Amino acid sequence: MRWKSADYSGWGRALRASGELARPESRSALAALLADTPAPAIGNRRSYGDACLNNDGKAIDMTRLDRFLDFNPETGVLSVEAGLSLGEITRIMAPRGWLPAVLPGTGFATVGGAIAHDVHGKNHHGAGSFGQHVQALTLINAQGAVRVTPGDEALFKATMGGLGQTGAIASAELKLARCKGDIVTVTERRVENLDEYLDLLDKSEATYCVGWIDATARGANLGRGILEEAETGAGLVPPAKSSKSIPVDAPGFALSSAVVKLFNAAYFRRVPARGRSVVKPISDFFFPLDRIHDWNRLYGKRGFHQFQCVVPLAETEALREMLSRISDSGRASPLAVLKRMGPGRAGYMSFPMEGYTLAVDIPNRDGAERLIKQLEDITAEAQGRIYLAKDSLSSRERVRAMYPEYELWAAEVAKADPDGAFATDMIRRLGLRDTA
Amino acid sequence: MSDTWIILGATSSMARSFIRDLAAQGDGLLLAGRNMAELESLAQDCKLRGATMAEPLAFDARDPSCFAAIIERAAQDTGTLNAAVFVGSMPDQSEIDADPALVDGTVTDSFTGPARFLQMLAPVLEDRGAGIVVGVGSVAGDRGRIGNYVYGAAKAGFATYLSGLRNRLGRSGVHVMTVKPGPVDTAMTWGLGAMPFMTSPDAVSRDILKGIRKKRNVVYTAGIWRLVMLVIRTIPEPIFKKMSI
Numbered sequence: 219m220r221w222k223s224a225d226y227s228g229w230g231r232a233l234r235a236s237g238e239l240a241r242p243e244s245r246s247a248l249a250a251l252l253a254d255t256p257a258p259a260i261g262n263r264r265s266y267g268d269a270c271l272n273n274d275g276k277a278i279d280m281t282r283l284d285r286f287l288d289f290n291p292e293t294g295v296l297s298v299e300a301g302l303s304l305g306e307i308t309r310i311m312a313p314r315g316w317l318p319a320v321l322p323g324t325g326f327a328t329v330g331g332a333i334a335h336d337v338h339g340k341n342h343h344g345a346g347s348f349g350q351h352v353q354a355l356t357l358i359n360a361q362g363a364v365r366v367t368p369g370d371e372a373l374f375k376a377t378m379g380g381l382g383q384t385g386a387i388a389s390a391e392l393k394l395a396r397c398k399g400d401i402v403t404v405t406e407r408r409v410e411n412l413d414e415y416l417d418l419l420d421k422s423e424a425t426y427c428v429g430w431i432d433a434t435a436r437g438a439n440l441g442r443g444i445l446e447e448a449e450t451g452a453g454l455v456p457p458a459k460s461s462k463s464i465p466v467d468a469p470g471f472a473l474s475s476a477v478v479k480l481f482n483a484a485y486f487r488r489v490p491a492r493g494r495s496v497v498k499p500i501s502d503f504f505f506p507l508d509r510i511h512d513w514n515r516l517y518g519k520r521g522f523h524q525f526q527c528v529v530p531l532a533e534t535e536a537l538r539e540m541l542s543r544i545s546d547s548g549r550a551s552p553l554a555v556l557k558r559m560g561p562g563r564a565g566y567m568s569f570p571m572e573g574y575t576l577a578v579d580i581p582n583r584d585g586a587e588r589l590i591k592q593l594e595d596i597t598a599e600a601q602g603r604i605y606l607a608k609d610s611l612s613s614r615e616r617v618r619a620m621y622p623e624y625e626l627w628a629a630e631v632a633k634a635d636p637d638g639a640f641a642t643d644m645i646r647r648l649g650l651r652d653t654a
Numbered sequence: 655m656s657d658t659w660i661i662l663g664a665t666s667s668m669a670r671s672f673i674r675d676l677a678a679q680g681d682g683l684l685l686a687g688r689n690m691a692e693l694e695s696l697a698q699d700c701k702l703r704g705a706t707m708a709e710p711l712a713f714d715a716r717d718p719s720c721f722a723a724i725i726e727r728a729a730q731d732t733g734t735l736n737a738a739v740f741v742g743s744m745p746d747q748s749e750i751d752a753d754p755a756l757v758d759g760t761v762t763d764s765f766t767g768p769a770r771f772l773q774m775l776a777p778v779l780e781d782r783g784a785g786i787v788v789g790v791g792s793v794a795g796d797r798g799r800i801g802n803y804v805y806g807a808a809k810a811g812f813a814t815y816l817s818g819l820r821n822r823l824g825r826s827g828v829h830v831m832t833v834k835p836g837p838v839d840t841a842m843t844w845g846l847g848a849m850p851f852m853t854s855p856d857a858v859s860r861d862i863l864k865g866i867r868k869k870r871n872v873v874y875t876a877g878i879w880r881l882v883m884l885v886i887r888t889i890p891e892p893i894f895k896k897m898s899i
Contacts, residue, residue, distance in 0.1 A: 222845035286702035
């Protein structure tokens with residue numbers, strides 16, 4: 219297998235790596251490669267920080283291992299190679315009435331990446347996390363190819379949300395969910411402030427429920443936004459608009475605080491005061507930003523951070539405090555999301571807990587780190603946790619404190635990968651494989 | 655009624671994207687190549703993506719004895735029969751310079767093997783009075799260059815063959831389209847360093863499908879290569895022979 223020298227980064231582009239990448243195109247080539255040169259497996263690099271980076275080392279690009287392997291229409295169990303993207307599964311299966319049970323905000327995420335981060339979606343309150351719908355998977359590690367099912371409790375739980383440290387995820391069997399068709403009916407309504415927001419999130423009975431939040435709003439408007447509630451359905455709508463791409467890095471002023479404020483105010487008023495229901499292609503609802511390829515370049519060449527935390531339901535004051543800090547800092551971008559999570563999680567290092575999750579993009583400019591540290595402090599104080607798929611700035615002590623099952627994960631990882639062959643930049647930065 | 659496609663060299667990165675697009679249209683697929691395990695896995699992938707039929711078939715450009723079985727199998731299906739040829743091999747020119755015997759295999763894989771196959775298939779297509787033949791050549795065939803002139807010569811031969819086949823089959827309502835890709839991001843080019851105007855297998859497939867819809871004769875992909883090769887072809891030989899591009 220030929221290796222290619224490459225400079226690459228996660229989606230946030232604030233952290234970068236240079237190293238050698240191989241890209242096998244068949245499972246036999248992958249097995250041969252891992253037997254010879256075990257290295258972390260990476261997908262479409264949609265995690266934001268350094269979970270998908272191995273600076274000065276090797277990594278295996280899984281994106282050409284993207285075959286459908288089997289589907290049982292009786293049980294809804296779909297078997298696929300791990301480099302297949304969730305958007306591709308959606309595109310092929312939704313017209314036949316099946317959907318991945320959990321879809322994150324981008325369809326470019328691969329099945330392997332979705333497992334390694336135990337991702338959640340707009341239906342987390344009802345459906346739980348991605349890993350809860352994984353029936354089996356094949357790992358390739360020091361023991362060779364290993365089939366893992368939820369019955370192998372410790373290894374399964376160390377793999378779901380396990381940052382790829384138990385071995386390369388080669389294939390997986392996913393229990394799909396029934397859907398009525400490949401359109402969604404979305405009801406959008408304006409929400410005037412945080413209290414109203416939390417109230418609506420608590421009361422929502424929709425299958426899919428998520429809210430955009432205007433992270434620049436202050437005072438009486440703090441926490442205003444647009445709540446989206448959706449159900450899948452059958453019908454005919456115009457096809458999804460063709461995708462555009464951002465060809466160059468935007469200059470720094472493109473997302474200056476004045477521009478973001480204006481944009482957000484207009485975006486808020488896009489939805490009429492009385493709300494509205496719209497019908498869209500399924501991918502437009504689940505993956506709204508995928509139509510703009512390389513949208514991360516809007517943040518310029520220094521990239522950006524995404525801060526995402528979850529805090530318990532009772533900690534609404536922590537949310538208010540975080541939103542105040544963000545709007546006062548003038549560093550927010552238009553992209554900010556608030557959602558209520560259920561308790562569902564599949565692994566020791568899974569992010570979800572029952573509570574409210576807040577995600578905000580913050581351009582990588584002076585002061586961004588300080589702001590994110592403050593937000594982390596508030597999260598920790600509230601007994602919440604931050605999401606490792608988004609993290610690029612946290613610390614060893616903080617992560618260990620926020621993930622109470624860390625020790626169980628570490629013990630299992632030490633067995634599955636005794637030589638640390640699958641360690642990534644994130645693992646080293648956060649000292650997650652250190653034995654002390 | 656969906657079409658049936660014979661795909662030669664079905665496991666190549668470029669073929670795989672094209673085959674998947676055909677599968678999504680609900681076409682039937684006869685997937686021919688050397689690695690049967692890979693072909694079976696590909697056939698299964700295609701069926702799950704919507705192909706009405708997908709069968710693996712053994713094909714080796716260097717073994718003409720396997721050709722007839724494929725054509726017989728294809729002739730069993732009524733309806734429109736099409737063929738797409740993705741076979742070819744590109745040993746490093748320096749390896750060929752060191753071992754001139756490699757010329758034969760390169761020419762067989764990229765030109766004479768597929769040409770002989772198409773020659774056998776032509777009467778079947780003429781009988782049906784319809785169908786499409788897609789032949790994948792290369793921009794390397796447009797001018798012999800120091801870096802890969804044996805591969806280029808084989809692809810040039812194949813392109814000339816396709817032009818003649820187009821001339822013949824066009825009279826029976828069969829359309830022959832020549833595809834000339836520039837560098838494509840495949841296993842073959844992975845790690846060979848930066849290449850100009852590189853495109854992806856998915857984009858090549860889109861260009862082929864668009865070319866078929868528009869009944870184009872020769873398609874360059876990425877499209878810019880039509881212009882680039884026009885310029886390269888017009889460089890006078892006395893100057894070109896001193897260049898290393």
